[in-house]
Amino acid sequence: MIVTGLSGAGKTLAIRYMEDMGFFCVDNLPPKLIPKFAELCYQSSGKIDKIAIVVDIRGGGFFDDLFECLYNLKELGYDYEILFLDAADNVLIKRYKESRRMHPLVKEGRIIQGINMERERLKSVKEKATYVIDTSYMQPKQLKETLLNLFGDSQASQSMVISVVSFGYKNGILVDADLVFDVRFLPNPFYIDELKNQTGKDPDVRKYVFSFPETQIFLNKLEDMLDFLIPYYIKEGKSQLVIGIGCTGGKHRSVAIADFIYEMLRSKGHRVDVSHRDIHNKEE
Known part of the structure; x- marks a missing residue:
């Protein structure tokens, strides 16, 4: 051309x-x-x-x-x-x-x-x-x-790439995020001895994070919000949407929630990837 x-x-x-x-x-x-x-x-x-x-x-x-x-x-x-x-x-x-x-x-x-x-x-x-x-x-x-x-x-051409990124606030906010959701209101697995050295990738941590009613309410509301917003971002011609999920250290809660959002968006046919900025940090 x-x-x-x-x-x-x-x-x-x-x-x-x-x-x-x-x-x-x-x-x-x-x-x-x-x-x-x-x-x-x-x-x-x-x-x-x-x-x-x-x-x-x-x-x-x-x-x-x-x-x-x-x-x-x-x-x-x-x-x-x-x-x-x-x-x-x-x-x-x-x-x-x-x-x-x-x-x-x-x-x-x-x-x-x-x-x-x-x-x-x-x-x-x-x-x-x-x-x-x-x-x-x-x-x-x-x-x-x-x-x-x-x-x-x-x-x-009719869909944008959605990047879901977990991060820890103590290491700085995600500077390139379009949407940021703070999940520090959820109970922190860091203070559970057997979960402290695991991450949101581990089944026991995920089970803990998702066991609370507030987690389910949050995820339902977040899904509704994203279902509403994403078509409008596509309509406006946006080629990439970065969704940041933040907790204190970026190792437990934000990782589990980010993975959930990734799977949810992928099941709806969106082009989506997920990454965890601070998952390898030693402590939260």
Whole structure:
């Protein structure tokens, strides 16, 4: 996939989304190197089978080699498509002013001059494009949805990855969590001599943690909350949701609860993984 288009039209955002969709992405590769790069990817024996390469006027004189490069790709038997991102002049000007950046073709002078020059230079590329997306009035999530509809795997594109992570507050809160649930209100197995040196992975600790009515009430309410929230996160285009489960040391209660949530979410068909940040710490 050759990704090109007007500067400021959203190529950087598009390439990030395509990377999330499994594309191997390269930004600003000189066109003359594309056939050689395609050959290297072909030799990967299928390990690299979806490639997105951003080519635009940042390449200066190299950009003029694009059509010769595309001709060479066809001659070598490599299939390609062109994704062209466009936007209205007034929108591009606004984006440039908000970012306080100069147009790459006009280091001195008015932004509109650079836009006009770029449009003229890209005219033949746009005419050859397989897909043209006008991002003028698109929110980022709308661009993502458009790309998912065009290039995403139908099953994977409609779900996000959920990471359930247990942690101990005494070692610091989980900084990358979207949702954090504190389970320190539950009775602590650390103060039971025969459970102290075990973890939430051990059956005896799990049995202890889940034996209390408040644990069952909490899990039922948490399941209801996640059933409510997750579809809305997916609808908003979120690609990953990190759920933190914290107890004092991250070894007993949070581990048992995190594993329960993992199994519960997996049974509902979500893409989910679980990890335990502090499970190997010596004491709680």
